[in-house]
Amino acid sequence: MSSLSDAITRGLPDASLGSVSPLHGLRRGSVRTIDLVAQSVAAVAPAGGLLILTGGLITRTGSFAFATLLLTAAAVILVALATSIFARRISAAGGIYTFVTKGIGPTAGIVTGVALLLGYGGVSIDTLRSAVHRLDAAFGGTERWAAGGLVPTLLTVGIGAAITAVIALGPKMSTRVMLVVEAVAVTALVALSITVFAASGWNLSGILPDIDAAPSLPSFAEGIGFALICFVGFESGAALGPESRRPLASVPRALVWTVAAVAAVYLFGMMAQLSAVADGGSARLLTDADLAASPWLDPLIHAVVAASWIACTLAFTNALVRLVFTMAREGVLPRALGRTSIRYATPHVAAVVVGASLIVGTLLLAGAGRTSLYRDVVHLAASMAFIIAYLAVCAAATPYLVRIEEFSLREAWPALLGTLVLAGVAVTETLAEAGDDPTALAVLVAIIAVTTVAHLLRVRSGSGLARRVGAYDTPVASDAISFPGAPPTRS
């Protein structure tokens, strides 16, 4: 018999593999590709992105707004392809943190990990605050939030607790809720875009850049940085990899689909808005005149956007919980955070701790008011952290492929090109931020630097942490059959 048929006939478990995965306790195969897409799409929150994108880009880059979006979409697709290099090979709840650790080691890994903790945390807090603000507005509140009234506080606590419960009860439930919310929000906005596009006569003149009025390089980079924020979170689907079916096939697919679909929605929505601008209208999807004409429209839009922000908070918190869970399993964070619920197979302890932090963080943000260092740091984390993480994952992909002896230019080129593009964006964004808000930048850099040094001291102390970092869902003995030359096992 051939070695293959011999192995099949014997059908013994492979004793060279461990009996449990480092991420044991999560339920493998419980979510589908559609859930991964839902997680990623909800984190990106394209409805919210679409509402701010055109205006924000025109302010920064003028007639180059469409070109900037196109370039950013291309850059994010490069990041998605670079992330896929890892996702095709490793199924990790830690997502990009684990990928970077596997690719270029624990130093870059922890920088990315801390950046993502701050980024996921920052976005969760900021979107929950926005959701509460929108809900308040939808039911007639005006600026009550600024005063930190009772209703917003109760809404924050209530939504935060609900999000925690949904995450603790299981990923499938959370992703299905998010999918419905995002589907409604995006469909509504695409329908609105089509109406605006048609009303303004499908005018495409606005998408062509006026070469004579080119923005300065820093403004252009700032524009790319701004547009990039509208894509962040697409990578979070990877965090559900260990719980999905055939993650090495489904995660890369989900990441690339999400980015492509979101890019398509953004580009279409922007064309519609630019058509309206060329037609002499406003760069907003809805003008004050529209709102005055249909008084029911305003609360409805607030409610849809609030739902979209809640789904976004849920998605980012979900990814954050799995990142914290991974770090706890490695021993980077306290071990207790790595426990899983036997009944629901979810990292419920991490969910409760992260949920409580989310509520406290959001209430602090509300209490801190419009001009506080805390608010600036949260906002900066929500953008800068992702630029760091995306740059790191692009930079880590090629060394990883070389190390496992699977480098081919055909697979690695997006990562190589992505590294160059993201490095450019990172430098210009840092310079812009250093001129704009040096204190927040210094705080962010200090948090990352101090944590990284502390982590490296622990890794080097010989506590075994060096072996455990980069934990992912490894195959176990019962997943594999041993090869005929393997020492016989009798158990």
Place this chain on the structure above:
Amino acid sequence: MSGPSGAGGVALALAVLEEVARGGPTLSANRIAQLLGMPRASAYRLINSLTSEEYLLRHPSLDGFVLGVRVVELAHLIAPRRADPVPDLIAGLRRRTGEAVHFVRYTGGRVLVVDEDPDLPLLSIDRTRRQLGATAVGRLLIAEYPPLEATTDPGAAKAVAVSAHAAGISIEERRRIAVDVSRLGYANCIEPGPDARVCIAVPVRSPEGDLAAAVALTVPGVDLAAAVRHLGAVTAAVEELAHASYSMGSATA
């Protein structure tokens, strides 16, 4: 990616699984590509396709791969639905001759051992597959692809040339083997040493005349005549086998 398509893709995928089954978890993707003589980029794509479908799993600490339990499902999926005539015919031949009988198939210039005689097993499966000059089964394969001659299956011819070269068989020797086999209509081999045995291998050919499989009969000792006296019985079994396999519309290979 959509995965391998067409017979070539499936054959390659199975060849990758076979290499992993043979080489164990230290075989890197790069090494598998070398062993199969495939371009690296295509090999990586194929291997990633197999890992994403969980037929192969990446070993967490070693550089290579292990077979996923899904290959067992796959084996059940592609197992012949009809009763396979081969086992009965081979068992009958073993009974009639009272000697050890092996059955092998040839795919892509490689030897696939299908039914090894339990009473007198092959000296080594690996040797049967790689040391083509040292066994009757291997010599049939060498004779099928004489050096520098036109062939309908250049891929198989290349695989044979590479294996023969690796086993240190000269072009001259390959020609001699081809002449011998074509003169006799079968291949023979004498294995001296402490485990001495003689062997004859009779080819099973497809209706197009391609070498598809072989029935080999092995007798302990160094007297070739002891094996050749069963030639009639083996040839009859081969004819019956070819008839049973091909008149049913398809080979089970």
